[in-house]
Amino acid sequence: MNLSPSTQTTLMLFGGVFGVLLLASSIGALLKWRVARGEPHSVIDNLNSRVNAWWVMIGVIGLSFACGKNGVIVLFYLISFYALREFMSLAYTRRGDHLAIAVAFFIALPVQYFLIWIDWYGLYSIFIPVYAFLVLPILAAVGGDTKRFLERTSKVQWGLMICVFCISHVPALLTLQIPGFEGRNLLLIAFLVIVVQGSDVLQYVWGKLFGKRKVAPELSPSKTWEGLVGGVASATALGAALYWTTPFSPGQAALMALTICMMGFFGGLVMSAIKRDRGVKDWGTMIEGHGGMLDRLDSVVFAAPIYFHALRYWWVP
Amino acid sequence: MSRSPQSGLGLAAAASAWLIVLAARLLTGVRAIWSGTTPKAEQTLYFANHTSHGDFVLLWATLPADLRAITRPVAGQDYWETSALRRFIGNDVFNALMIRRDGAGGQAGSDPVGQMTEALLAGDSLIMFPEGTRNTGDEVLLPLKSGLYHLARACPQVRLVPVWIENLKRVLPKGTLVPIPLACSVRYGVPIVLAEGEDKNTFIARARAAMLDLRPEYDRAEDTTP
Numbered sequence: 001m002n003l004s005p006s007t008q009t010t011l012m013l014f015g016g017v018f019g020v021l022l023l024a025s026s027i028g029a030l031l032k033w034r035v036a037r038g039e040p041h042s043v044i045d046n047l048n049s050r051v052n053a054w055w056v057m058i059g060v061i062g063l064s065f066a067c068g069k070n071g072v073i074v075l076f077y078l079i080s081f082y083a084l085r086e087f088m089s090l091a092y093t094r095r096g097d098h099l100a101i102a103v104a105f106f107i108a109l110p111v112q113y114f115l116i117w118i119d120w121y122g123l124y125s126i127f128i129p130v131y132a133f134l135v136l137p138i139l140a141a142v143g144g145d146t147k148r149f150l151e152r153t154s155k156v157q158w159g160l161m162i163c164v165f166c167i168s169h170v171p172a173l174l175t176l177q178i179p180g181f182e183g184r185n186l187l188l189i190a191f192l193v194i195v196v197q198g199s200d201v202l203q204y205v206w207g208k209l210f211g212k213r214k215v216a217p218e219l220s221p222s223k224t225w226e227g228l229v230g231g232v233a234s235a236t237a238l239g240a241a242l243y244w245t246t247p248f249s250p251g252q253a254a255l256m257a258l259t260i261c262m263m264g265f266f267g268g269l270v271m272s273a274i275k276r277d278r279g280v281k282d283w284g285t286m287i288e289g290h291g292g293m294l295d296r297l298d299s300v301v302f303a304a305p306i307y308f309h310a311l312r313y314w315w316v317p
Numbered sequence: 318m319s320r321s322p323q324s325g326l327g328l329a330a331a332a333s334a335w336l337i338v339l340a341a342r343l344l345t346g347v348r349a350i351w352s353g354t355t356p357k358a359e360q361t362l363y364f365a366n367h368t369s370h371g372d373f374v375l376l377w378a379t380l381p382a383d384l385r386a387i388t389r390p391v392a393g394q395d396y397w398e399t400s401a402l403r404r405f406i407g408n409d410v411f412n413a414l415m416i417r418r419d420g421a422g423g424q425a426g427s428d429p430v431g432q433m434t435e436a437l438l439a440g441d442s443l444i445m446f447p448e449g450t451r452n453t454g455d456e457v458l459l460p461l462k463s464g465l466y467h468l469a470r471a472c473p474q475v476r477l478v479p480v481w482i483e484n485l486k487r488v489l490p491k492g493t494l495v496p497i498p499l500a501c502s503v504r505y506g507v508p509i510v511l512a513e514g515e516d517k518n519t520f521i522a523r524a525r526a527a528m529l530d531l532r533p534e535y536d537r538a539e540d541t542t543p
Contacts, residue, residue, distance in 0.1 A: 095490040101497045102495045
């Protein structure tokens with residue numbers, strides 16, 4: 001076969017992920033058989049539905065990678081849409097916010113992804129933080145309802161920043177021009193997703209096996225120091241081991257992985273705080289075993305823009 | 318029921334029903350939450366909060382397909398018979414029970430409770446909105462009309478299932494043109510039964526509480542901050 005080196009690397013990464021999932025499915029089946037003995041068991045059943053959902057998610061990501069840049073942009077456009085829907089559905093708004101929310105869904109979201117598609121960095125990096133930031137409260141004010149005004153407009157803006165602006169920095173990685181790395185930008189996304197989601201998974205595994213002391217009991221009952229340290233350390237090692245797929249040296253890859261793991265961890269804490277305040281456990285029900293889109297994406301949301309700008313500052317001349 | 322799937326109108330109605338349900342699902346991602354009860358092929362009166370013309374569509378879309386076929390929404394004739402399209406949707410697609418709400422006495426069809434009782438006695442399941450009108454203001458739930466009590470008395474064999482439709486009011490508030498794609502849910506609760514000798518006000522208060530109790534926790538929290 002006549003595959004380019006970057007396609008070969010991508011296929012190897014998918015092969016690796018495939019192997020890990022196969023292992024996870026086998027362990028899940030074994031636990032179900034030996035520990036739960038076929039009976040319902042909340043932790044093991046949840047583990048198995050999480051693994052099953054991962055098969056689907058990896059399948060969807062693989063499909064979008066196969067379609068190249070357009071496929072990735074469409075995938076993250078849809079992810080942003082579902083994340084924004086989950087966020088706005090739980091936010092307190094009133095009739096006066098209707099126009100602002102409609103603009104967020106039907107103008108801000110498509111325009112942001114269009115700007116990334118045409119690679120207009122100067123505008124997509126300020127479109128939501130500047131233009132949407134100013135226009136949305138104007139639209140809400142025109143609605144004429146002053147009750148809890150600042151709170152309501154802040155929620156619409158925050159939802160747009162988190163669900164659209166931050167998430168859109170994942171496909172924006174495709175626009176970076178790194179000398180000597182041309183045509184291989186999909187690997188930048190693969191590194192981000194594997195390290196950040198790997199960190200979530202490893203924190204879960206370490207936490208379930210050794211977790212005792214809670215990091216932030218009032219925010220998230222499932223996050224423990226043992227899970228955090230073990231998960232972040234092993235995900236950093238994983239990132240370093242993947243240096244050959246990136247423009248980084250092993251040391252740089254480890255440092256980058258550590259940075260995005262920590263951002264991901266704190267992102268999870270922030271999004272948990274919002275959920276606790278609203279009295280819900282999950283953002284939605286879209287992904288079996290995980291909760292909603294935002295439950296799966298909270299760490300990527302906080303890691304992506306930092307990763308993007310670190311790459312852009314140090315690797316793009 | 319005059320519908321036959323062979324006729325052109327019947328096919329158009331079935332296709333329209335499918336399209337409307339699909340559109341409702343895509344727009345609102347609606348999901349059904351059955352707590353303390355399950356869908357049953359028994360004669361049922363669903364009573365729900367009413368904030369939008371789309372309420373019965375959403376409720377209907379979340380019912381299993383076999384229950385949809387036997388469940389008719391109760392709809393206001395004054396709204397659904399004003400144009401050919403609305404008549405088609407109301408009569409042919411949803412087979413709605415058209416009632417007159419103007420209360421002009423004397424004429425046939427001006428007695429909503431009587432019409433609903435008749436339909437229930439004929440074996441239909443119904444979707445009704447006990448507030449009697451659409452709630453377009455800030456109130457969570459308007460006071461319930463007494464119709465529910467009279468129906469419970471006249472048809473004790475019918476399951477009375479409280480339903481809470483969440484978020485649809487925010488999708489398309491009154492006076493706006495563009496619907497926003499917020500996630501909606503339809504929550505079904507434990508059926509209530511009219512107790513022996515229970516008076517009207519007690520029963521209506523209980524039905525109202527059963528509806529309000531179905532709200533998600535975060536909606537109930539909003540009550541404390543008026």
